[in-house]
Amino acid sequence: GQQLNQSPQSMFIQEGEDVSMNCTSSSIFNTWLWYKQDPGEGPVLLIALYKAGELTSNGRLTAQFGITRKDSFLNISASIPSDVGIYFCAGWDSGGYQKVTFGTGTKLQVIP
């Protein structure tokens, strides 16, 4: 089935630094989503992207829908300790919105 390659798998950063992570797919996507998951909880939607080239912000988070429609990027500016968690990309291709594919996640740890 569809696969999403998410990188990096994990990262340690100093508080205050900017973070960048990305996700690539093997097929063209119609929608890209970014989620954050804290331990013991379900994923929480951060940003949804619907058009190629779209750039959307949510506070210190910015995500972009790649123009090739096969990739997406998430940036976090001025990281803080509560940014710690696992970030997942997700989306769907022409196979339909019912078949959402998820990346394997980027584990972010912030050093105070």
Next chain:
Amino acid sequence: DAGITQSPRHKVTETGTPVTLRCHQTENHRYMYWYRQDPGHGLRLIHYSYGVKDTDKGEVSDGYSVSRSKTEDFLLTLESATSSQTSVYFCAIRTETNNSPLHFGNGTRLTVT
């Protein structure tokens, strides 16, 4: 808060026993989903529902069945649990809009011994 409640939050069961997990939503959303989350695999779709008594299989449906007799409840049943079904199970909903994102519950951690 998407108004999703999963129960139980934790369960330990023995191989071969039946197990039912419940997902309850309070906002009458049409679409409901069951995912499992395992290290190295991300979230994988088990089954989904697009209305009362309307369900379909996802990519990892073997060994699982679902039922939706009411809009607000979506049940996931493991007829005979196996150790490979040890996982964290998440329920998700989607609003009526086809393009809308999924919103997740807080999960059920199931251990099959």
